[in-house]
Amino acid sequence: MFGFANALLLALFAAAAVDLIASWHRCGGPAAALRCLWKQEHLLFGPWGEAARLRLGQYAFCLGLALYEFTVVFCNSTAREHWPWLQARVSPVLDTVMYLAFFAKILLGTRYNWRNLGLAGALYFIARWVYFNGQNIWFLGLAVVLLAAKDVPLRRAMKAFLGCGVPTLALVEILHFAGILAPGATSERDGSYRLLFGYGHPNTFGGIVFGLVLAWVLLRRAKLRWVELAGVAAVAVFLLVGPASRSAALCMLLLALLLAAAKLVGHRPAPKPLAALCAALVALVGAVSMILPLFVIKIGPWANAIGPAWLRRLDELLTCRISLSWAAYRMYDVKIAGQMLMEWPILDNIFVYLLYQFGPVLLLIAAVLMMVALYGYARRGSWQEVTCLVAVLLYGYMETQVLHITSDPAALLLCGAIFAVPISRWNNESES
Incomplete structure (x- = not known):
């Protein structure tokens, strides 16, 4: 992955250089060249075969997204324990094809102006920088997917996601x-049995199901019917009763409630104060998640032996997210470009996790991008998109699986902010 990360960065620099030289000759001077490059979207490395490159670029993205889904849903199920060659031989080949498909889309199948390329390129440079310190392959994969998602209709992406994810999950469940x-279909934790459904942890299964439901919502959006909303709530109840994946179940119930409210509101654009309140949810959830551990009082040797009583009960509801964050505060120093984390404490709070694994710079960037996305979709009256982002925000309070596209396809909604595309074009890019 280090080689892939460096190769993409160098290729983007080379593309910018080719852009500048070609525009210099075409526009007749450096100032005119920079004005053209800043405003006009164009393909990198010249306009040759534009129609075919744009079409094939979308296919390449969908192929990469489908391979990503398959490698997580099947190759990272308990199948890898029964068939070790999946991880040793198959997964590396699929990963290579997946990244080559995404790189081809980024370099050859996407139109950029230098405003797009400059902001997205800077964000990728920061992502690569912190990846070299934290070495979290899921995060770098997410960054590459988001770079490749520009100019891909959201409906087409979600069809590819569901077209691979649903049958693959069905195959895992059948096996x-x-x-x-899995000869033994249960695992024991604290005297209670939780169904694994073919994965090493119930929350892994819950996250995959949560991602598929989000993809369905993003595919249907304003066309969602009441019976579909009831189906979302029913899946949430199933996750709560079956694998007891509380994080996914609670967020999916919230998703169903918010979708019902969005259906009643319709497509009314939010006034600026309301849109700002939607954006402020990111800061609110982040502040609460990082401030609550400061109130912890240790009253015993176990990680969750904390007080006061109200905080202990909240910690139990959130399955030790607060007490584990408290432990992290005492074990780690904050490093500007992140660091590799130890196996304990497990940080499932995405805000605390980003702070320590990737550093405060990336945490701030991620929060700002999320706030811009929430504000923009609220101003557009795209309430289904707002709903998905809010559900993912709260899911991130309990699970770092939001770094996986398989659990968070709503991350594709950040593309407008990542590429500095005007808000008025966000839905147009998704629907074209």
Whole structure:
């Protein structure tokens, strides 16, 4: 991955240089060249085969997204324990094809102006910088997917996501309940049994299901019917009763409620104060998640043996997210470009996790991008998109799986902010 990360960065620099030289000759001077490059969207490395490159670029993105989904949903299920060659031989090949598809889309199948390229390129440079310190492959993969998503209709992306994810998950469940993948279908934690559904942890299964439901919502959006909203709530109840994946279940119930409210509101654009309140949710959730551990009082040797009583009860509801963050505050120093984390404490709070794994710079950038996206979609009256982002925001309070596209396809909604595209064009880019 280090080679891939460096190769993409160098290729983007080379593309910018080719852009400047070609525009210099075409526009007749450096000032005119820079004005043209800043305003006009164009393909990198020249306009040759534009129609075919744009079309093939979308196919390349969908191929990469489908391979990403397959490698997570199947190759990272308990199938890897029964068939070790999946991780040793198959996954590396699929990963290589996936990244080559994304790189081809980024370099050859996307139009940029230098405003797009400059901001997105700077964000990728920061992502690569912190990846070299934290070495979290999921984060770098997310950064590459978001770079490749420009100019891809959201509906097309979600069709590829669901077209691979649903049958692959169905295959895992068939193999699991047939006894091929997991002879023992339960795991024991604290005296309670939780169904694994073919994965190493119930929350992994819950996150995959949550991602598929989000993809369905983003595919349907304003066309969602009441029966579909009831289906979302039913899946949430299933996750709560079956694998007892509380984080995914609670966020999916919230998703169903917010979608019902969005259906009643319709497509009314939010006034600026209301849109600003939507954006402020990011700062509010982040502040609460990082301030609550400061009130912890240790009253015993176990990680969750904390007081006061109200905080202990909240910590139990959030399955030790608060007490583990408290432990992290005492074990880690904040490093500007992140660091590799130890196995304990497990940081499932995305705000605390980003702070320590990737550093405060990236945490601030991620929060700003999320706030811009919430504000923009609220101003557009795209309430289904707002709903998905809010659900993901609260899911991130309990799970770092929001760094996986398989659990967070709503991350694609950040593309407008990442590429500095005017808000008026966000829905147009998604629907074209």
